[in-house]
Amino acid sequence: MSVIESAVATPVRRLPRQLSEAEADLFARHGSSRDIRPGDVIFRRGELGRAMFVIESGEVRLEFGDGLPDKIIGPREFFGELVLFIGSHTRVANAVAIGSVALRIVDRGAFDALVASDPTLLAQFMRRSFSYLVASEQQLIQSLKRRNEDLMVTLDTLQHARTQLSVAQQLVRTDELTGLCNRRGLYRFLDQLEQQRIAGSMLALLLIDIDRFKQINDRHGHLMGDQVLGAIAAEVQGAAAVADLPCRLGGDEFALLMQVSGQDELIARASQIVHAVRSLRLSGGGDELTISVSVGGALCDPRGGWANWYSEADAALYQAKGRGGDGCCMAAENAGRADD
Numbered sequence: 001m002s003v004i005e006s007a008v009a010t011p012v013r014r015l016p017r018q019l020s021e022a023e024a025d026l027f028a029r030h031g032s033s034r035d036i037r038p039g040d041v042i043f044r045r046g047e048l049g050r051a052m053f054v055i056e057s058g059e060v061r062l063e064f065g066d067g068l069p070d071k072i073i074g075p076r077e078f079f080g081e082l083v084l085f086i087g088s089h090t091r092v093a094n095a096v097a098i099g100s101v102a103l104r105i106v107d108r109g110a111f112d113a114l115v116a117s118d119p120t121l122l123a124q125f126m127r128r129s130f131s132y133l134v135a136s137e138q139q140l141i142q143s144l145k146r147r148n149e150d151l152m153v154t155l156d157t158l159q160h161a162r163t164q165l166s167v168a169q170q171l172v173r174t175d176e177l178t179g180l181c182n183r184r185g186l187y188r189f190l191d192q193l194e195q196q197r198i199a200g201s202m203l204a205l206l207l208i209d210i211d212r213f214k215q216i217n218d219r220h221g222h223l224m225g226d227q228v229l230g231a232i233a234a235e236v237q238g239a240a241a242v243a244d245l246p247c248r249l250g251g252d253e254f255a256l257l258m259q260v261s262g263q264d265e266l267i268a269r270a271s272q273i274v275h276a277v278r279s280l281r282l283s284g285g286g287d288e289l290t291i292s293v294s295v296g297g298a299l300c301d302p303r304g305g306w307a308n309w310y311s312e313a314d315a316a317l318y319q320a321k322g323r324g325g326d327g328c329c330m331a332a333e334n335a336g337r338a339d340d
Helices: 021-028 082-086 108-117 119-159 161-172 183-191 213-220 222-238 263-278 306-322
Strands: 003-006 032-036 041-043 051-063 070-073 094-107 202-210 245-250 253-260 280-284 287-290 293-299 327-331
Touching: 021 051, 021 094, 021 108, 021 119, 051 082, 082 119, 094 108, 108 119, 183 245, 183 253, 202 222, 202 263, 202 306, 213 222, 213 287, 222 245, 222 253, 222 263, 222 280, 253 263, 263 280, 263 293, 263 327, 293 306, 306 327
Parallel strands: 293 327
Antiparallel strands: 003 327, 032 094, 041 094, 051 070, 051 094, 070 280, 202 253, 202 293, 245 253, 280 287
């Protein structure tokens, strides 16, 4: 089986929050520039926003609080754009400079000038930004829906003792630490997979492995290791669509069984996970921990079965780890399309 490397360092497409060269040039001609000193707060969570920001150099940490991991964004990435799209908007995170940062500040007047200067390019920028915001909202809605369903199951269990057995069976299929499906849940999903296929889609599998996880446990303790597992699980869940199954296979190995349009979408989903994990920052005992993952992926022949799918994706994962980790590799494209 030949293996094709997907180089995350030079992704096939821009990150959702990264400006194209043309967009960056346009923004550079408008707004005002400001140099931010290391550690300075650009804005605080709960403040009323008045401008969006483009990072020209340096990095900014977004601190969401409420137990959510921080995220790091860098050059040509933008944030705070909702202020210009919908008017008054309350900031949902602290934005703090990491090292020296050069910002381009775009207020309402500057944004109107951008629109007048190149309306076509701004329309493309706004369409892409709205798509990213809608996708984020959909993930949030799905998360809230899952929490609500869990609450309803709990209430029903208290009211009807007859449901205790079904709840116990559900727990058996769920990983206690991350809340993702475990192997039992995966095998049950595979048994019902044919009834859940989307016409015209292709089956695909990603295997995700945490780089140097044993060192994390040895140096920072198992409690920190559990936090890392939870953070990775959240990013795998965030990359999953409604018809997909994210699961924890055991230890520091995760899987995402997907229905995709083809190899390009498979690579994009793998790159999304790698970059999202790379931007996480966890703190414990006064130290800041940076984590990364290796991802192997393959399109799955529906006739092959789980063992063959796993073997192909695992071979690609081995290649990714052999290249030092913090990246992804894809197995050679296979025939995995569902019958129309």
